[in-house]
Amino acid sequence: MDWDKLRIFHAVADVGSLTHAGDRLNLSQSAVSRQIRALEESLGATLFHRHARGLILTEQGELLHDATSAMSKRLETASARIKDSEEEVFGELRVTTTFGFGLLWLAPRLPKLYDKYPDLKVDLMLEERVLDLPMREADVAIRMKEPSQADLIRKRLMSVQMLLYASRDYLEKNGAPQTLDDIADHRLICQNTDSAQVSAGATLVQLLMTCNPHSTLTVNNYFGVLQGVLNNLGIGVLPDYVTQDFPDLVRILPEIGSAEVPVFLAYPEELRQSQRIAAFRDFVQEEIIAYRKSLRTQEKT
Known part of the structure; x- marks a missing residue:
């Protein structure tokens, strides 16, 4: 033919x-x-x-x-593998992850990746939908559960929890809840349980809704929830990885939280030798190590 x-x-x-x-x-x-x-x-x-x-x-x-x-x-895969150099990292890298992790954790750290590899072109695809890596809808994924697709190399990066946070200004004005029932006196900011999200987060929100919060603001992603909390609108359900970059947030009701959610990095087996993938994987792992060290320092102070 x-x-x-x-x-x-x-x-x-x-x-x-x-x-x-x-x-x-x-x-x-x-x-x-x-x-x-x-x-x-x-x-x-x-x-x-x-x-x-x-x-x-x-x-x-x-x-x-x-x-x-x-x-x-x-x-496309063959072309990408041919272009990968043993000494240089360049070309396009299509990265997919969730809106929350992509906007609140990954994107703020990308300047460090570009400083190290200025010729790299990252296409950041934020999707709650799981893209098909073997069919090359993306090159590498960071997901909030272990990928089930075959022919993938996967590595567990860390675990996250959805917890309750409020701004210092909000708490000075409205006080902090001391028990779960006190949520009834506050505005709850969270994702709607019908929104695409990890089941652990939806389960926590369902529990909080049984407390009949005084008012609610629902947003379909954690970036919107964060903006509501930072603007003193109420108490928000947010992933714990936001605390490092937003020190004004105060955790509320420390005994309340979602189940731990595993975070995995995955990419197709056929890209095992890709220098772009290796550079991104190492960058993410280094940033997670730095993130964990920062959290330990915060806990001591």
Whole structure:
């Protein structure tokens, strides 16, 4: 089968237009059309339905597109491995993690990674949805549970808990609850239990809601919860890793907290030799060691 025709077919299937595919490939619309017709003739099948809104894949076209998509991802992997140098770290690294961990822990530490590897290009993809690493939806993931996908290298990084925090200003004005029942006198800031989140966090929120808080503010990610707490709106349910970077936060009801949530770093087996992956993995591990040391220092003071 002609690889060039498959490349053109894949571009047309992705954009649904001969003209746009031609623009992407630097080919004329007529040249693209000829290649598609030739591919259809060689296969003895119609690959696209012509529609007023563009080109729509037929059932046979869907089958071929699945195959070319898999080929494309394999080629991307091969290209990434070829580009990896034994001495240099450069190129694009697609990192996926949750909104909370990505915004509140990882992103503030990325300047250190760029200082060390200025030619690295990080594409930070914040998703509660678990991306498919073997299918190369991302290169490396940091997730709040052990990945279940096969053919992954995984390493447990640390554990986190969802705890209760308030700002010093809020507590000076409203006082601190002494028992769980005292939540009834405060505004609770948390994720809605229907929001995508770790089950341990949702379980803690469900418990707190039984205390009938005076008022609530629900946000669909921990960054929003943090902003509410920092702006003195109430008592918030937040992951414990925020305490290092926001020393104004005060933990409330220290006996109350979620179950521990494991944090894992994972990447495909086929990227085992990637220098970009190794650089990112080592950077994250070094930052976690520094984070733990900082917490121990805070506990002593």
